[in-house]
Amino acid sequence: MRPFVYERPTSVSAAIAIASRPDTVHVPSTGAGTQFIAGGTNLADYMKLGVARPERLLDLNTLAEPALRQIRIDNDKIRFGALVRMGEAADNNDVRRRCPVLADSLKFAASGQLRNMASLGGNVLQRTRCEYFREISWPCNKREPGSGCAAMEGSNRQHAVLGTSDACIATYHGDFAQALVALDATVDVEGSRGRRTLTFSKLHRRPGETPDIETDLAADELITAIEVPLAQWSSRSRYLKIRDRESYAFALASAAVALDMDGETVRSARIALGGLATVPWRAREAEDTLQGKVLDEATAQEAAEAAFADARPREHNAFKIPLGKRTLVRALLETRDMKG
Amino acid sequence: MNQAAPAPRENQGDPVVRIDARLKVTGQAGYPADIVTANVAHGALATSSIARGKVSELHTKDARAVPGVLDIVTYGDLDKTDMPKFGNTGASSIGPLHDKTVFHDGQIIALVVAESFEAAEEAAMLIRADYEDERPSASFDSKGVKMEPAAGKSPMFKEDAKAGDFDAAWADATVKIDEKYSTPTQHHNPIELFSTTAMWQGDQLTIHEPSQNVTGWKVELARQLKLDQANVRIVSPYIGGAFGSKGPMTARTAIVAVAARRIGRPVRCVVNRMQAFGTQTYRAETRHRIRMGAGKDGRITAFGHEAWEVTSRPDPYVVGGTSATARMYNYGSVLTHVSLVHADRNTPGYMRSPPETPYVYALENAMDEMAVALGMDPVEFRRINEPEKEPIGGKPFSSRSLIKCYDQASEAFGWSKRDPTVGSMRDGDWLVGMGCATAIYPTAAAPCAARVRLTADGEVRVQCGSHEIGTGVRTIAGQMAAERLGVGMDKISVEMGDSALPPAPVSGGSISTASVCSAVMKACDAIREKLFAAAAGKGAPLAGSANAKLDLKDEEVVTETGKSAKLADVFKAMQVGAIEEYAEFAPKGSSPEALSKLYAGQSEFHGGENDEDSVKYAFGAEFVEVRINSYTREIRVPRIVGAFAAGRIMNTRTARSQLMGGMIWGIGQALHEATEIDQRHARYVNRDLQDYLVPVNADIKQVDVILVPEIDHQVNPAGVKGLGELGNVGTAAAVASAVYHATGKRIRDLPIRIDDLIG
């Protein structure tokens, strides 16, 4: 591991002040010399592998603002501080009762140990696990822009079928983000140019021609909170995660579903798909097909077909298209059968 | 039934608790990389990023500039040492720093030594190589691989088994199966990482490294470093996961020793998980074609097994599991052929039941297909084809309890409740499938020495250079001594895992219990003789008793008629404080030089199919239930039942653990485990535990082990058949059979994943 400077700022503004030194701006946030670290479960891993090479780490765990560590539940929203641990949010009974998809997307992620360390802010910003990205001797456009993509013609069983580009097909592996993007969550961000609130779907960028730019954040911007609006659909919501083994594995395909039902009929549906796309993936075409329809196998199947109309397989991941469809069908039917 | 300590049945020993259990669970057991040494420097490997070619230039300037770097060992620095050899003790003939040729991905190109682990790792990452690279051949289908018949390429695999007229029988068969099967590359991923710690004191070298063969390594390392064997010591008291991975010594050991000598300090090199994929041995991928012909009555008349195995360019590593598959059933006629395919890969090596796991997988899958083709219950089909004698040499089995295993396992499993119609069993949205398969493992033993000392106060010390690889052999050797010398387990201490102890064979091939116990028993019996002679001698406490009628119990010499003499009194009569016996055991049929070869680090195996009088195998039957989601097709295994017969069971607790662990691994082999290879570059891709999947706790529900009583006096003096490698044989085929039963899809290539069942 390369030597680095380790600092422990005690307030958000102090952290931003250090992070906004001129050497750190105008590069993608993941490439900046100064990096924030929260649980470290993603960043420290990539530092050991030589993928992330920060010169300076700003430890967010010493920030004093209490709101960063709080979960606040009101009638119409849940607000998570960015430093809330995954485990804490997953195990919160009120979160589970009011919005099961949030709790389950966290509970089915990683392992107990990791959930105790990992923060929600770090979780949504976790970087891809593409094997070729993780090992620095391979060409990878995300790690070394312009070097090529080793996965494109290589081993790509776990890679994305949605939102890919000719430059990169890496999957966004996080689970929590699927629930957030489905539920129209927002993210509070603070940086040297002030505060802003982003809709969650704007946080991540598709790879396009610049897969090294993964988010909309500047290098000195900090996520302070994540807010999820609560509505009729929140309690009838579910996260279905399909993986190679029962626990401690990333999704091959997952679906975050929330339904607002009028009897058998869908008033509105919210759907996101995980393990299948390059970014947290809202399946709006699928949602549209369901509106005003009775939800059954046939309409669920129609929604699934719509969700994957633009899917593009590579050599080893074609199975993800039928799997993704069936995952969505199953998730829709299981969510329908929940008590609203 | 599902107890950690099953009640012993006939010919089964007590479930004595491991003597090192407390040390292990409290973290006090010292594994080789835990050894505290003053002034230790840390090593990190730099490895190649191509699989074939030459290193034209190595750039080490940046690495040397990292603060704390002490030395970089690379090309030229090993010139005064001898090249590694491929064989029993050596993993490969590739001497990575002797020659700039690159034979495989992840080959060692340098060892960096630094004051800290972090500095060493950082510097190793900064080493850059310029290569003259050539297009590598990754595996079976790659251009440029070299194929040759395997028979005769390895002393372990002399010829292709055959019997009768296969071609005629195949032509005549009424029902035929002709199918292809494959097993993937699998890598050892023990939680204890691979490591070497080397320390010199003058000319004396001590290596702390997890090893399954301390004596063999001592000899081999002395040869490479041109040292007197007496000056080399290998220490490996505890091992965190071996399964063959720590059997052969790799090139790293000598490199780390050279580094320690150069800097005049101890050097410890712990290999990171990614680099272990290229620097250690692994299970190579295999392919099989099975042709099986049978009559309408269910009798097999023709069995053909062709197989292909991958190995490295220079080394003919062969597993040749046809020697077991050809002897499994009453086939009528047999034709087998094994081919080796040389590719640009590191040399494979032993992994738990190296030949049987892949080969029996293919055979048992074919058996299941044939049972379906015949419309016959798969258990019944095996019963019909149960042989009187093994089909190749016509020798009897020393014992064979396969059908008993099937009966007891199927009863416990509830096989009779299975509806044989494919896809007929369901539980809500889950398809239910049930399947079964046979497990087999050859029973062998090898020469072994042991020293046992008994003192007047009843303390017993057992010394043997075998290895506690997690099987419980240290406990079992202690049990044997406790039983023969009539003392409690609290009086026993057992030393193992050190080349300074009496030599033992490699801990592989499930031979340890048989070999070690036979040697310990022999040493104990010599002590008994001395004690009995003294106790019954003139003027002694039991004067006049016949030696043969005496026994040792509760620290006393006892007679049949109930008279007894305290050990302490017998020692007094002898005027000695301790009796120490050194014994050498050699299995029946050993060559005259078998014992001297033991001291030269070579293990001469006897048993399996190679003995004159009989063939010797342990057997088992495994039954599996799978559940497959009807929408998303993920496969789960709610329960597995295995019944196994393996001669005398020394300790029902450790035996159960071995078999249970085997079945769990078998489930992993069926559903999870596989190394992915980038076919263009012949490089391993999923080199960590994130992507190299093994089952986690949540994947394993009910696992039942039944220990079927069996008595076999022919196998060895201890009457023990090895069972360490029995449990994971056949499991994957049982899972495949259950998946077929649930879905109607026959998956012939492992692992079985959603990819195969969806769509």
Ligand SMILES: Cc1cc2nc3c(=O)[nH]c(=O)nc-3n(C[C@H](O)[C@H](O)[C@H](O)COP(=O)(O)OP(=O)(O)OC[C@H]3O[C@@H](n4cnc5c(N)ncnc54)[C@H](O)[C@@H]3O)c2cc1C
């Ligand atoms: C073995 C393993 C299995 C896993 N399995 C799963 C899984 O199944 N599902 C899943 O969803 N995840 C999984 N994960 C990923 C895990 O959830 C993430 O590593 C974790 O959530 C990251 O949080 P952290 O606080 O540790 O982030 P860190 O590693 O500290 O940071 C990650 C990134 O976010 C940045 N960052 C952190 N906090 C902030 C902030 N407040 N503002 C701006 N930037 C910030 C850091 O600079 C860094 O770039 C797994 C991880 C491992 C190691």
Ligand code: SF4
């Ligand atoms: S898929 Fe993306 S992350 Fe993976 S190698 Fe290609 S460019 Fe890199």
